[in-house]
Amino acid sequence: MRGANAPDRSRLLEGFARIARRAGDRIMAIYSGAAPVGAAAKADGTPLTEADLAAEEAITAGLAALCPDIPVLSEEGAGAGAPPPGRRFILVDPLDGTREFLGRTDEFTVNIALIEDARPVLGVVLAPALQGRLWLGDVVAGQAERREAGAARGTPIRVRPVPAEGLVAVASRSHRDAETDAFLARLPIASCRSIGSSLKFCLVAEGEADVYPRFGPTMEWDTAAGHAVLVAAGGRVATPDGAAFLYGKHAAGFRNGPFVAWGGGGGAAAAAAGQGAPTM
Template sequence: MTYDTLVADLTDLAKQAGQEIMKIYATDFSVEYKDDHSPLTQADRLADRLITERLLEGYPGMPILSEEGNHVPYPERQSWPRYFCVDPLDGTREFVARNGEFTVNIALVARNFPAFGVIYVPAMELLYWGGKDFGAFKQFREFAPQRIRTAKPAPGKGLRALVSRSHSAPELDAFLADYEISERIAAGSAWKFCLLAEGKADIYARTNMTYEWDTAAGQAIVEGAGGSMTTLDGEPFIYNRQSLINPGFLARG
């Protein structure tokens, strides 16, 4: 598995999944709700099936951890040296609201850290990819990719903080109170990681519940762009834990 092959395979796959999602987006689709009251649509299922099937074909034997898949018990997956971490449609609430801020997330996790990630924003035709050892890139439609980098906060002007459009939390307000925030930028899904990676914000924190597939691709891209991501206590943000529910995190440009 070379880096060039991984980029070509995963970016193409994310775009294919995005095309299928947009077909459903254009219809009068129905919405179901999971046990945790999060929404589920036909687009989630179609994208999951497409991504899983293509990854199994192209990378036989590589484990896949997907939001919509069967979750492997920890005693079995704890020994995985590498696996794909997938959210076939991140931001289903944004999909249902038809605001365009939903993504396809595919990450390669190696030794408990996201080594490489791809995020595609199908309604905007924006593609992002990267990893700590590879840099980070953005591509609009079929135009040439552009390298992206996080931005240093402007001295004396406060921080631009990304916040979730659909998941507010009083705990986040308390956390951000310790920082000088000049602007709050609301956005949906893992697209927030991309905005941080391309320098359009300075920090992105979460105190409420996320899962590994919500963050793995985004963390890889932010780190590839020169940023960092830790727990709220400043500890390394690791993956393939016993619980797939993430701790709170702070991503910085």
């Protein structure tokens, strides 16, 4: 994909966008229904709803038609014994923020990303309950945009320089922890906003926030699409010591370690926090 031409990348990215919207429509049909949404507990204790499964089905079918030659690793289909995905594969979270979905905060997303050589190169993040807003990122082209529902084209987005008044941080609504608080205490934080799902990456990407630290557990499908959007918008995602944040960790069950997502002032802010200089 890094060597693929722009039309090929555009075809895949626009295909991801269409598929994400189909999944979003299925989610919203359930979310807007009169009946309460029930949830079962998965083996790891996280909730699973019929909306997760409906979105998974729509995305799986869509990707099989769009790019049948690229392996797909999805949250609901990962399961024990999933084979190593190889150097090029797609990561899918059909409903990121299931707790937010159940809590009716509207802060849930659909996430699709293409990984190549352990790094995200294309990604889309859809917020179906937030006016169907969509974020798209092409890392190779260095282009990211925010697209409103029904729009054929979007508005280019870019990370911002560090504001003179201090950084705006975003942190998990459901998984805030002491390590996050300690990390933020070392930075010149002007304000901190708690929000669910991969929306945090998108807020940094469009210059509404500057840093998103995460020390609690996440899975690769939770972060890949937002990671792609942020890097395409000029931001960075790194481990807390500044090392590259990579994908395809089959031996670890595709579980992520801690990371920090940085906006335009990542290098200076990392130094202020006593961290290594962030890399892609």
